[in-house]
Amino acid sequence: MLKGLKRSYEERSFWLPIAAVAIIFMLWLFGPQDTWAQAAEDHDIDDGKITLALETELQLSEAVPSHLVNVSTNEGVVTLSGSVSNILAKERATELAETIKGVRSVVNNIEVRAVIRPDEELKQDIINALLYDPATDSYEITPTVNQGVVTLEGTVESWQEKKLAGDVTKSVRGVMEVKNNIQIDYLERRADTEIEADIKRRLKNDVWVDEALINVDSEGGDVTLTGTVGSAVERRWAAFDAWVMGTESVDTSGLEIKWWARDEMKRKSPHEEMTDSEIEAAVQDAFLYDPRVHSFNIEAVADNGVVLLSGTVDNYRAKMAAEKDAMNTVGVWRVKNHIKVRPLDLPENETLEDLVRAALVRDPYVESYDIGITAVNGMVYLDGEVTTSFEKNHAEKVAWRVNGVVDVVNLIDYAHTWTEKNDWEVQQDVMNQLYWSPFVDLDDVRVEVENGVVILDGTVDTWIERITAGRNAFEAGAKDVWNKIEVRYNGPYSILPEEEE
Incomplete structure (x- = not known):
């Protein structure tokens, strides 16, 4: 598990040449006399600063080819335009924007300029993707395709199953848009009080959401969430949690985003x-x-x-x-x-290799690479070369979804480089990332840098804060990260770096 966390730190490139931009950004963002603490007290974040923060985030993201993506911000509403090569990158751009402090909502007008494929060929790949995915193989779903636009029809038993079918479809190379018309047929009708209780319990148990600031109301299964959240992405997760058995619709327009609310309202741990x-x-x-x-x-x-x-x-x-x-x-x-x-039917080695190869070829991120695949009694070994660590990790996750795979050994290589920056630049870039994150309180984290290696110290309220701080440090351009942050649970617990090996 913790090895997976370590891999996730690599998902964004830390070798891009942004040092000079970062210095100018820092001086412009807060001015030579301001401090990070003073900046955190400013509830009204300038739209231009939000735009530049998101542009920096997009530049660092290996999942979004952002060289043709444009960003504008008006009163905290971010508008994305331009073009990307696949629908997953478009959605990832929205998610990144929602994690920027001060963003109230995101309008995504990015055009998906995917590879053009014949409709029948694309349709067959979608059918295969749904059929060979171990979770969607039993769904009765019919896709139709018109010039890369996919419409899904059918019936499932939950919103989560509907969303998963859409996600599997979006992972197919050539898909430009998905119209998810799948209907949800609940096994039983539920009282609004039961629906509300389920939602409140899910919000309470979700580490990404603070349920104390959210009100839940259900009328005939139409759920309305009101109150306060700390970020646009927290509002999205709250909406996900509201889809329980019996939910017919979810309205989050009454959830106001106040990124400073967590501190001012003394959110409990x-x-x-x-x-x-x-x-x-x-x-x-x-x-x-x-x-x-x-x-x-x-x-x-x-x-x-x-x-x-x-x-x-x-x-x-x-x-x-x-x-x-x-x-x-x-x-x-x-x-x-x-x-x-324990697969119900373990394929022969050659058959499993063919299934994994087909899944990689369908994928919009890694289909162009020559990835070697060796299967031995359910164990799949991947080798070859890709450009980025994101592509390496993504290829592994594609293999995870293939029926018959028992485990994956990822031997794929990518370019391991680091752009030289002095320690002050690295420290300022890391503090900048922590400032813009809605999940980390900068006052709780101390940042030191020695020869490009970032040392994080302090005490935070949640494990997610600790993980996010470490990921932010890698995103900011750290050569390596030593995460010494402690987490409060009935007293501090310290997860030492050697436990993450």
Whole structure:
């Protein structure tokens, strides 16, 4: 698990030549006399500063080829325009914008200029992607394609299944737009009080959301969320949590974004009141709403915030999804994943290699690379060369989704370079990233730099804050990161770097 976190730090490039831009940005952003603390007290962030922060974030992102993406901001509303090569990159641009402090909403007018493919060929690839994905293989979904625009029809039992079918479709090379007309047929009708209770419980258990500032109301399954959130991305996650059994629609227009609210309202640390039994129940609740996981009998045992997962699943993607679900649960600070993968039908080695190869060829990010694939009794070995660490990690995740894969060994190589910057530049760039993040309180983190290596220290409220701070440091251009930040759970717990190996 923690190796996966280490890999995730690499998802954005830290070798791009932005040092000179960063220095000018820092001086312009706060001026020579201002301090980071003074900047944090300014509730009204200038639109120009938001634009430049997002442009920097897009430049660092390996998932978004941003050389043709334009950004403008008006009263906290970000408008994206230009073009990218695939629909996943377009959606990633929205997600990045939503994580910038001060952004109230995002209008994404980016054009997807994907490779042109014949409609029938694209349709067959979509059918295969849905058929060979271990979670969507049983869905009765019919795709139609018209010049790269895909319409999905059919019926599923939950909003999460509907969203997953759309996500699988978007991962196919050549898809420019997805119209998801899949209908949700709930197994039973539920009272509004039950729906509201489920939503409140999901919000409370979600480490990315503060439920104390959100009000929930349901009328005939039409859910309305009102109150305050700290960022546009927190509003998005709150909307996801509101889709429980019985939900017909979700309205989040009444959720006001106040990025400073977390400090001024003295948000409580949710971990302090979570017992191990409550954590176990929360993890199981997360499994219930994950279509990749809910059909399996996975046991979660918590010991002082450390969750041990065990049981058996029939695909590797389900194992990794369960781990992520547990990690995103309030009160959890570490996950030990002992889940066993036992495919219902283990393909022959050559057959499995063909299935993984077909999945990689369908993918819009890695289809052009010559990636070697070797399968041995369910173990898949990937080798070859790609351009970025994001592409390396993405190729591995594509292999996860193939039925019959028990584990993946990723031997793919990419360019390991680092643009030289002096320690002051690195420190200022890291503090800039931490300032713009809605998940990290800069006052709680100390940043030191020695020969390009960033040392993070301090104490934060949540495990997610610790992970995010480390990721932000890599994004800012650190050569390496030593994360010494402690996390408060009934007293500080320190996760030392050697535990992350």
